[in-house]
Amino acid sequence: MKTIILATAVLALTAGASMAQGMARPDANGDGKVTLAEFKISRVAMMMRADANKDGKLAKAEMEAAAARRAEGGGKGGKGGGRMFGMLDANKDGFLVASEIEKMVERRFSRIDVNGDGSLTAAEMQAARKGPMGGQGGGGL
Secondary structure, eight states: OHHHHHHHHHHHHHHHHHHHTTOOOSOTTOSSSEEHHHHHHHHHHHHHTTOTTOSSOEEHHHHHHHHHHHHHTTSSOOTTHHHHHHHHOTTOSSEEOHHHHHHHHHHHHHHHOTTOSSEEOHHHHHHHHHSHHHHSSOOOO
């Protein structure tokens, strides 16, 4: 349960900045639903925007800085980044790479896809925005 909430918070860390900068929505082809591939591309890109030195890896300090910027802008941010980072850093090398982020995104997609059809509808996305695990205890996409 803690992992789910923390993973949701990780995705939220960069969401506000990405949307403010005009980042495309997850439905890349505009068909009204979001596939796992579209969801992974958009969410990994969103998180990697925090990669300040553009080395293709997200360091704990970069993640914490993104959380601080988000908090300063009136969004959700805060001190949970360190603990969250440790949970997502599967190989414990001190960095998050796209493949580690993708695993978390895949789990999130599965929780949001309540009808299990392999794509997210507008209703499923809206339910996910309302609370954790699709309105059941943690917010954000």
